[in-house]
Amino acid sequence: MQIAVVNPGESLWQIANRYGVTTESIVVLNSLDQPERLVPGQALVLPVVGSYYTIRQGDSFYSIANRLGIPLQSLVQANPNVDPTQLQAGQVLRIPQAPKPIIESNAYLQPSTAERDRNLVQEHADLLTYFSIFQYRVLRTGALVAPADTAALEAIRATDSRPMMVIANFEEGNFSPEISRAIFTDAAVRNTLITSVMQTMKAKGFRALNIDFENMYADDRELYNQFLREITARLHQEGLLVSTALAPKTSAAQVGQWYEAHDYRAHGEIVDFVIIMTYEWGWSGGPPMAVSPIPQVRAVLDYAVSVIPPAKIMMGAPLYGYDWTLPFVQGGKFARSLSPQAAVTQARNVGAIIRYDPISQAPNYSYYDAEGKEHIVWFEDARSMQAKFDLIKSYGLRGISYWVLGNPFPQNWALLGDNFRIRKI
DSSP, X not given: OEEEEOOTTOOHHHHHHHHTOOHHHHHHHHTOSOTTSOOTTOEEEEOOSSEEEEXXXXXXXXXXXXXXXXXXXXXXHHOTTSOTTSOOTTOEEEEOOOOOOEEEEEEEEOOOOHHXXXXXXXXXXXXOSEEEEEEEEEOTTSOEEOOSOHHHHHHHHTSSOEXXXXXXXXXXXXXXXXXXXXXXXXXXXXXXXXXXXXXHHHHHTOOEEEEEOOSOOGGGHHHHHHHHHHHHHHHHTTTOEEEEEEOOOSSTTOOSTTTTTOOHHHHHHHSSEEEEOOOOSSOTTSOSOOSSOHHHHHHHHHHHHHHSOGGGEEEEEESOEEEEESSOOTTSOOOEEEOHHHHHHHHHHHTOOOEEETTTTEEEEEEEOTTSOXXXXXXXXXXXXXHHHHHHHXXXXXXXXXXXXXXXXXXXXXXXXXXXXXXXX
């Protein structure tokens, strides 16, 4: 695949002609509803085998191969008509496609209507190892409140993906530290929960469990570790996998009720893999910024791989963005969530130009609404997702986990399949 950014006044025909592909193929790959109305700064994925590199002043075949991490001989062979001693700035080289790493992929699915759930599963099954059904709520008694997941599970069973059961200490719209403490401190309640989980997994065909306990008391850190040891041992006896969802920490000493009870080193030792929620730096109730900025994600991964084997780490990625009304007021109106596809459509409709921040490696744009209020939108596009895929490769991670299905983002799925082979279990 090749990522192309639309220049002001550029047409789809011009882009297609430049890369030797058809306009129809670009329309299909990017789900363009109005291909005659491209947005300046919009990123498009093109069905090109391999990719291209535009030579800069001072480049050589050796420096380009080293920078891109590809064998020098492969680069030379991919460009037989280019004289390595006569490179010129602006000249375009073809970059050969490297072997695809094998990873696991997961996406959370919140059951809704039967038709919607079946459609989401059918649309994404080829590129997902797991569908994580969000969520089974844990009660203080250890009992479970199940979502309406019958249609989703039936659809998953017809694919070669696997369902993953998600349990959470969720109550009245938020994660409850009281629920998790009730589980951790009462052996009978713990046994009730573990037994309920095992029975549900067997009855419904779940092959893996994701424990999404958040917002816990710091004093419960070791109690949580002990619970993980107990439930993991029980599920392993049945040949079932166990994973946990982790807050994005940059050190063991990070403070805050969302972080302190999550013991990265212990989780890496106890469970089969972890899902690190590397998103929500830009969140609906906070100041405008990228949802998943690369420097912050990298800082989390730097710490994570120092205490957890990379092969046990799934990096989280968002399938959404936010539209903030300015000026931002703490405690004021929350930002509106929107899909990457909807973000580009809105940019087109309001006449915005999409910018790309080279530091956070995320797109954004500004506009004024009908009432004269200024807005800023941060979202994901092909470039920001490719940056995340590059992190998975450079750190040698187990894979990627998406929050949450239901937000149209065709470019992500095209690039995921182009970058990786997805492991099926």
